[in-house]
Amino acid sequence: MRFAIVNGIxxxxxxxxxGICPSCESELIPKCGEHRINHWAHKGTRTCDAWWEPETEWHRSWKSNFSDDWQEVILVDR
Ligand SMILES: [Zn+2]
Incomplete structure (x- = not known):
């Protein structure tokens, strides 16, 4: 994922x-390297997002057509 919560932001x-996962509130670790785009990951293989998929530069580029506060918005249907 692109965004985590760090110090409330x-x-x-x-x-x-x-970082903290905005969905499940577990700790996230930053993945910053040369082979993949920078992103946050849960520890281990855990994911709390049923729609999760690896994000490529192409995917990130499309998301960037929208403002940051429109990206990765969590909506819950109660
Ligand atoms: Zn999570």
């Missing part, structure tokens, strides 16, 4: 920073 992955 949505933030992109950065080395050495710990």
């Amino acid at each position: 949505r933030a992109e992955a950065a080395k050495g920073v710990k």
Whole structure:
């Protein structure tokens, strides 16, 4: 995912920073390297998002056509 909660604010992955998943509120680790785009990941293989899929630069580029606050918005149907 692109955004995690860091100190109460949505933030992109950065080395050495710990984030909180906006969906399940578990800790996320930043993945910042040269082979894949920067993103946040749950520890292990856990995912709380049934719609999760690997995100490529192409995918990230399309998402960036919308403002940051329109991306990865969580809506719950109660
Ligand atoms: Zn989660």
